[in-house]
Amino acid sequence: MREENQSYILDFILLGITGQQQQEDVFFILFLFVYPITLIGNLLIILAIRFDVHLHNPMYFFLANLSFVDILFSSVTIPKMLTNHLLSSKVISFGGCITQMYFMIALGNTDSYILAVMAYDRAVAISRPLHYTTIMSPKSCILLIVGSWVIGNTNALPHALFTARLSFCGNQEVANFYCDITPLLKLSCSDIHFNVKMMYLGVTVFSVPLVCIVISYVRVFATVLRVPSTKGVLKAFSTCGSHLTVVSLYYGTVMGMYFRPLTSYSLKDAVITVMYIAVTPMLNPFIYSLRNRDMKAALGKLVSKRIPS
Numbered sequence: 001m002r003e004e005n006q007s008y009i010l011d012f013i014l015l016g017i018t019g020q021q022q023q024e025d026v027f028f029i030l031f032l033f034v035y036p037i038t039l040i041g042n043l044l045i046i047l048a049i050r051f052d053v054h055l056h057n058p059m060y061f062f063l064a065n066l067s068f069v070d071i072l073f074s075s076v077t078i079p080k081m082l083t084n085h086l087l088s089s090k091v092i093s094f095g096g097c098i099t100q101m102y103f104m105i106a107l108g109n110t111d112s113y114i115l116a117v118m119a120y121d122r123a124v125a126i127s128r129p130l131h132y133t134t135i136m137s138p139k140s141c142i143l144l145i146v147g148s149w150v151i152g153n154t155n156a157l158p159h160a161l162f163t164a165r166l167s168f169c170g171n172q173e174v175a176n177f178y179c180d181i182t183p184l185l186k187l188s189c190s191d192i193h194f195n196v197k198m199m200y201l202g203v204t205v206f207s208v209p210l211v212c213i214v215i216s217y218v219r220v221f222a223t224v225l226r227v228p229s230t231k232g233v234l235k236a237f238s239t240c241g242s243h244l245t246v247v248s249l250y251y252g253t254v255m256g257m258y259f260r261p262l263t264s265y266s267l268k269d270a271v272i273t274v275m276y277i278a279v280t281p282m283l284n285p286f287i288y289s290l291r292n293r294d295m296k297a298a299l300g301k302l303v304s305k306r307i308p309s
């Protein structure tokens, strides 16, 4: 019976961000700018770090890894949205839909864990400077990054598998511009209780790094405040403040999106997903490097090397 129902479903229809043609056009233009900025911004970070030996340390390796994940993350959804809009098509295949969902969750979680690794790295550097090189040895850096990837993919696999097994009974209209887990679950005519429980478990796994980030920044502040230097305190607050802004935007929107009853979802929530799908991957390279003199110097060198004046 289940297989029979499923065989009807070949494609899904992506309803878009608001479903209104004019607003979709606006978002199309917005994404047309946001996506290249995300790619170029993150790529420049990776190249600047690769080619500047001054930046060959854990903090920048983690930043390069974050940029790499952000490039992949935004490439899972935005190019499909752009090409569909250009072709005036709303179609995504069943396989494409499940694949998109898998990589969304996997890369979103990897991103979340790398953000925590970066905060932990700063906390160790500032509160235990003498032990920094032993704690952040090359081996533990690789372990932290591999760990982030493993957790991300492990968290995504059950959702993709259990969603792929659902029946859809001819309901094909996904209320978002990409295949997100909640609109897909709402479409299904199977019993989704288990899937919803898995989703809450998944968001919990996603949110664990937020606790590490908060603890790390509390440790940073505590250390900085112990050494009274107005300049140091201001610098720490402005740097950590901008990090905390993107971090809270990211976790706040994701948690607000998935930690709630499935019945409360509608197409208007798609606008909220734009925040973590498009905005945070674009902001990350700027937030983590603009206030940073070494990073700016490396970027300057990179650009002047390529474009001889």
Ligand SMILES: *[C@@H]1O[C@H](CO)[C@@H](O)[C@H](O)[C@H]1NC(C)=O
Pocket (backbone or CB within 6 Å): 046, 058, 061, 062, 064, 065, 068, 141, 142, 145
């Ligand atoms: C990611 O981090 C690892 C370990 O610190 C490092 O060896 C690797 O070069 C980084 N990846 C990128 C894309 O910079």
